[in-house]
Amino acid sequence: MEYTRAEIINGVWLTHIRSDKFKTACLSITLLTQLQRESAAMNALLPLVLRRGTARYTDMEAISRRLDELYGAAIEPVVRRIGEIQCLGFFASVPEEDYLPAGADTLRGTCELMGQMLLAPNTRGGLLLPDYVDSERDKLIEMIRARLNDKLSYSVSRCIEEMCCCENFAVSRFGDEESAAAIRYQKLTKQYRNLIQTSPIEIFYCGRAEEKRVESLLRDALSTLPRGEIDYDIGTDVRLNALEETPREYTEQMNVTQAKLVIGWRLGKAMDDPNPAALRLFASLFGGSTASKLFVNVREKLSLCYFASAVADVHKGVLLAYAGTEADNVERAKEEIFAQLASIASGEITDEELSAARADVKSALKSALDVQGALEGFYLSAALDGADYSPEELSALVDDVTKEELVAIARGCECDMIYTLTGDGSEEDDGEDAADPGEEELRAFEEDENGNPDEEI
Amino acid sequence: MEIRTKRFDNVGETLQTAVLDNGLHVCVVPKKGFSSFFACFGTYYGSVQRSFDLAGVRHDTPAGVAHYLEHKMFDMPDGDNALQSMTATGADPNAFTAYDETVYYFHCTEHFEENLRTLLRFVTTPYFTAETVEKEQGIIAQEIRMYDDEPDNAVYVELMKLLYKTHPVRDDIAGTVESIAEIDADTLYACHRAFYTPGNMCLCVAGDVDAAAICAIAEEMLGGEKGEVPQPVVYEENDAPEKLYTERVMSVSAPQFLLGAAYRPTEGDVLRERIVARLAMRLLCGTSSPFYTRLYGEGVLNRNFSYGTDFPANTAQLTVGGESPDPQRVYEELLREVERIASEGFDQGAFERAKRASLGARLRGFEDFDSVCLTCFDAQKLGYCIFDAPEVLASVTAEECRDFLARTLRRERTALSVVRPGGK
Numbered sequence: 001m002e003y004t005r006a007e008i009i010n011g012v013w014l015t016h017i018r019s020d021k022f023k024t025a026c027l028s029i030t031l032l033t034q035l036q037r038e039s040a041a042m043n044a045l046l047p048l049v050l051r052r053g054t055a056r057y058t059d060m061e062a063i064s065r066r067l068d069e070l071y072g073a074a075i076e077p078v079v080r081r082i083g084e085i086q087c088l089g090f091f092a093s094v095p096e097e098d099y100l101p102a103g104a105d106t107l108r109g110t111c112e113l114m115g116q117m118l119l120a121p122n123t124r125g126g127l128l129l130p131d132y133v134d135s136e137r138d139k140l141i142e143m144i145r146a147r148l149n150d151k152l153s154y155s156v157s158r159c160i161e162e163m164c165c166c167e168n169f170a171v172s173r174f175g176d177e178e179s180a181a182a183i184r185y186q187k188l189t190k191q192y193r194n195l196i197q198t199s200p201i202e203i204f205y206c207g208r209a210e211e212k213r214v215e216s217l218l219r220d221a222l223s224t225l226p227r228g229e230i231d232y233d234i235g236t237d238v239r240l241n242a243l244e245e246t247p248r249e250y251t252e253q254m255n256v257t258q259a260k261l262v263i264g265w266r267l268g269k270a271m272d273d274p275n276p277a278a279l280r281l282f283a284s285l286f287g288g289s290t291a292s293k294l295f296v297n298v299r300e301k302l303s304l305c306y307f308a309s310a311v312a313d314v315h316k317g318v319l320l321a322y323a324g325t326e327a328d329n330v331e332r333a334k335e336e337i338f339a340q341l342a343s344i345a346s347g348e349i350t351d352e353e354l355s356a357a358r359a360d361v362k363s364a365l366k367s368a369l370d371v372q373g374a375l376e377g378f379y380l381s382a383a384l385d386g387a388d389y390s391p392e393e394l395s396a397l398v399d400d401v402t403k404e405e406l407v408a409i410a411r412g413c414e415c416d417m418i419y420t421l422t423g424d425g426s427e428e429d430d431g432e433d434a435a436d437p438g439e440e441e442l443r444a445f446e447e448d449e450n451g452n453p454d455e456e457i
Numbered sequence: 458m459e460i461r462t463k464r465f466d467n468v469g470e471t472l473q474t475a476v477l478d479n480g481l482h483v484c485v486v487p488k489k490g491f492s493s494f495f496a497c498f499g500t501y502y503g504s505v506q507r508s509f510d511l512a513g514v515r516h517d518t519p520a521g522v523a524h525y526l527e528h529k530m531f532d533m534p535d536g537d538n539a540l541q542s543m544t545a546t547g548a549d550p551n552a553f554t555a556y557d558e559t560v561y562y563f564h565c566t567e568h569f570e571e572n573l574r575t576l577l578r579f580v581t582t583p584y585f586t587a588e589t590v591e592k593e594q595g596i597i598a599q600e601i602r603m604y605d606d607e608p609d610n611a612v613y614v615e616l617m618k619l620l621y622k623t624h625p626v627r628d629d630i631a632g633t634v635e636s637i638a639e640i641d642a643d644t645l646y647a648c649h650r651a652f653y654t655p656g657n658m659c660l661c662v663a664g665d666v667d668a669a670a671i672c673a674i675a676e677e678m679l680g681g682e683k684g685e686v687p688q689p690v691v692y693e694e695n696d697a698p699e700k701l702y703t704e705r706v707m708s709v710s711a712p713q714f715l716l717g718a719a720y721r722p723t724e725g726d727v728l729r730e731r732i733v734a735r736l737a738m739r740l741l742c743g744t745s746s747p748f749y750t751r752l753y754g755e756g757v758l759n760r761n762f763s764y765g766t767d768f769p770a771n772t773a774q775l776t777v778g779g780e781s782p783d784p785q786r787v788y789e790e791l792l793r794e795v796e797r798i799a800s801e802g803f804d805q806g807a808f809e810r811a812k813r814a815s816l817g818a819r820l821r822g823f824e825d826f827d828s829v830c831l832t833c834f835d836a837q838k839l840g841y842c843i844f845d846a847p848e849v850l851a852s853v854t855a856e857e858c859r860d861f862l863a864r865t866l867r868r869e870r871t872a873l874s875v876v877r878p879g880g881k
Contacts, residue, residue, distance in 0.1 A: 072817025
């Protein structure tokens with residue numbers, strides 16, 4: 001794999017990875033902006049509206065038809081947040097020309113279409129179409145409400161909202177319902193013009209095409225990109241301490257059969273000069289794999305839950321642990337989760353636990369090299385941090401992390417919020433309906449950040 | 458034992474297959490230049506094989522045994538847990554139980570052979586005690602509870618109950634909190650003895666590996682004994698559903714739905730029928746179909762929409778699901794569209810574009826080690842090869858797709874399952 005990174009247009013950076021091993025290329029274009037309550041919904045709405053129709057391919061059917069012609073190339077609108085930066089854009093998956101009939105110019109076609117979506121939307125009198133804006137706004141509101149449908153991610157996002165109530169981190173990547181409902185096409189057009197002029201733009205490509213070819217296709221596709229003064233003043237505010245002396249607690253009731261427990265900590269002084277390798281290792285040791293403290297103790301030893309895991313947001317400096325359990329067992333699960341963090345803080349880390357966590361983090365980084373979506377996420381996140389390491393380089397740093405560093409991270413954690421979702425007594429309990437559509441996973445929670453391009457096998 | 462190697466230059470893939478003396482089927486997909494490995498080892502035994510004869514003795518087992526067995530297979534006699542031993546090397550092991558298969562697998566980037574040995578050993582080493590079996594009940598009960606709260610799961614389970622009156626695919630794979638309480642160590646030993654024999658199993662590997670080395674390891678770990686392969690129970694079911702609608706209330710943001718029809722899959726060219734099914738569904742309701750784009754524009758459908766073709770345990774279902782303020786309207790519009798297609802056929806331009814898109818989607822699918830191996834696992838049993846798909850796809854006609862839809866998605870066979878918002 002050959003890696004290059006260059007600013008190809010003012011404020012537009014291309015990360016290019018040449019690799020022959022894939023059958024589809026990956027191309028993403030991402031506008032970066034500060035995540036804020038007032039603008040989050042509007043920003044989130046933009047890629048959805050832009051994907052509805054361009055000046056040339058005026059509606060969704062025409063766009064889909066064009067993508068079918070390009071052998072099922074997929075261009076999906078993507079909205080995510082990394083720390084307190086909102087990332088908006090498009091993620092494309094492009095079948096490589098080597099496996100297609102002669103003349104299949106899929107990369108050029110995809111670059112052109114993506115450029116048109118970004119810069120030449122279907123407008124009337126210079127304004128985004130009210131029809132498209134209204135329809136996508138209503139769908140955005142449906143998406144915001146739909147977080148309720150997955151009780152675990154609902155609980156995780158509610159815990160963050162309560163814990164970081166005074167910070168931008170509490171704002172969902174889609175913004176909130178109230179500000180979404182207030183969006184009109186004039187306002188959105190203004191925000192669109194503003195964003196394409198001022199946002200730093202990250203482009204990622206991984207595939208068979210040489211850097212020169214990709215750069216030249218992108219320069220053509222983005223030739224009308226208006227660039228004003230680029231707003232590089234975006235970032236994530238890290239709060240080192242809990243809001244109150246004792247952790248806040250919040251319990252919510254709903255028609256559910258299983259209770260969900262989510263605990264949030266501030267990573268504290270580890271965020272003064274964060275070491276990403278150490279933080280990843282710490283999260284893996286605590287609750288990142290089936291060899292972790294939480295899985296082995298809360299699930300396997302105590303049989304309290306089907307899942308008990310932890311994740312660290314290394315941009316924001318927040319650690320979250322979560323589990324699903326019987327309402328009667330919430331207290332025991334909570335005690336055990338705290339006990340496991342305390343055990344790390346007191347240095348109770350066996351060589352086996354440490355080496356399993358090291359192997360877990362290194363393996364995850366190495367396997368990212370084989371999955372384009374994972375590479376894209378890795379490099380976007382690195383670009384935001386101003387870091388220039390590759391997954392291999394970060395993996396090598398994992399070996400240098402000492403047990404003392406992990407102990408120090410655990411000691412610095414300050415619990416800030418304990419969130420519980422529990423039944424409200426209205427749920428039926430006939431024991432009759434349970435199972436899955438054919439597959440079960442031992443670990444339950446992973447946020448799906450990218451769109452899922454159509455895959456058949 | 459002979460290793461057969463077949464190259465598919467049109468898609469840049471190679472498939473190596475072998476049948477060991479003990480009856481185990483091995484499929485290897487070499488992936489040069491990749492640092493990851495994926496291996497899955499499983500048995501063609503799942504939730505539907507509840508009753509079977511073993512050494513002349515009839516066994517009728519509680520619902521959820523196959524899944525319970527899956528959970529308990531990771532325990533080793535020396536007190537180790539295979540999940541933890543594999544994770545210790547950085548591997549990411551997991552397993553799933555479906556209607557007619559139970560599959561154990563891992564991803565890794567280092568120590569591939571060591572992990573492969575662990576996988577083969579633990580799956581063929583039953584070790585259960587009254588205590589360990591009982592302990593798992595709490596964990597599985599929580600798993601069942603978790604699914605209880607998932608609307609996607611609810612619409613699926615309820616749809617299957619409408620579509621099948623007696624076939625065990627209508628029952629939940631994990632069983633119920635009550636049924637799993639009846640499971641003991643003896644039940645698990647009997648099921649393992651009956652179904653975890655090499656002749657009823659398959660090993661599939663993708664990565665930068667050598668098929669000969671994998672076969673040698675499998676022979677060494679599993680021995681040469683060819684176990685007795687249980688005869689599959691054949692379930693007959695072909696009646697139209699008695700009821701075509703069901704609904705439940707859960708705390709969801711908007712109505713969630715899944716509609717679908719069951720049909721009896723072909724006993725002939727399985728691969729072709731599956732490709733026709735995918736392509737026909739793409740044409741009917743894929744993202745470029747008039748059906749989807751129109752209802753999307755009208756606010757009846759949103760991005761939470763998908764269609765499926767599933768073939769568990771010698772059954773077949775076509776499904777369409779998502780979120781909608783008016784699921785009944787989606788149902789009506791879809792059936793009307795099928796009727797229109799049945800009489801007018803497909804537009805030839807749209808058909809050719811759908812074939813292109815399907816080819817691209819298949820190339821994308823070949824990228825994914827997990828789906829490649831898990832599909833090889835299914836395909837081995839049914840006797841087809843996944844890398845033949847692009848060639849077969851090229852020969853599929855619009856008439857085949859039209860006839861398929863007209864035959865399967867008939868009004869009297871298509872049911873609708875809805876979860877409506879309620880409670881908080």
